[in-house]
Amino acid sequence: MTTPGGRLPSPYASDGSSANLADILERVLDKGIVIAGDIKINLLDIELLTIKLRLVVASVDRAKEMGIDWWESDPALSSRAHQRELARKNEKLQRRIAELEERTT
Template sequence: MSMAGRLPESYGRDSGANLADILERVLDKGVVIAGDIRINLLDIELLTIKLRLVVASVDKAREMGIDWWEDDPALSSGARRSELARENAELRERLAQLESADAQKEIP
C-alpha cells in the first residue's frame, strides 16, 4: 500500500483536527518559509529575489522580536501620529529659520 497522497494520522479525516485547530497550532508555534530565486544568463547573475515569510501570531512574533508593524505609519495610528508630530516640528523649525533669515534681510 502506497503512502503517497496520505495525510499523517494526526491530520486524517477522522482525527477531529479541523482547519481552525491546525491554524491555531501554526500561529502558536510560528512557521518560517525562506527561499531565493536567482536568474542567471551565461553565469552572469541578472536578478536575485530573497523571500522570507514568517507566519505567527502577534504574541509569538513579539516574543521573537518582530514588531515592525508598530512603527509603520501605514499600519499603526500611533506611528502615524508620531511621524506627523515629527514632520510638524521639522516644518516649524524650517519656518522659523526662513522667518529669521527674512528678518535679517530687512535690517539695513
C-alpha cells in the first residue's frame, strides 16, 4: 500500500491525514525553507545597530542544487578543502625557499 506520492505510509502516523515530524522534516529537507528577519535597534530615531538574519534549511543535495556549497571549500569542515589549503601553503613555501636559495648562490 502506497500513498498518492508513491511512498509507503509511515508506521508512526496515527491516521492517514496527519503528518508526523519525520514527514514534515522530509518535506522541509526536500524542498528547503528560508527564514529571514532583521533586527534594528534605534535610539531617538538614530539607528544604532542592524542585524540581518538569514537561515536556509535544506538537505545537502537540495542546497547544492541551489548553488550553496560553501562547506566544501571551508578547511574547518572539509578534509579535501583542508588538504587543498595545506597543498597551497606548501607550494608557496617551496617557491619562497627556491627564491631564497637563488639569492644565496
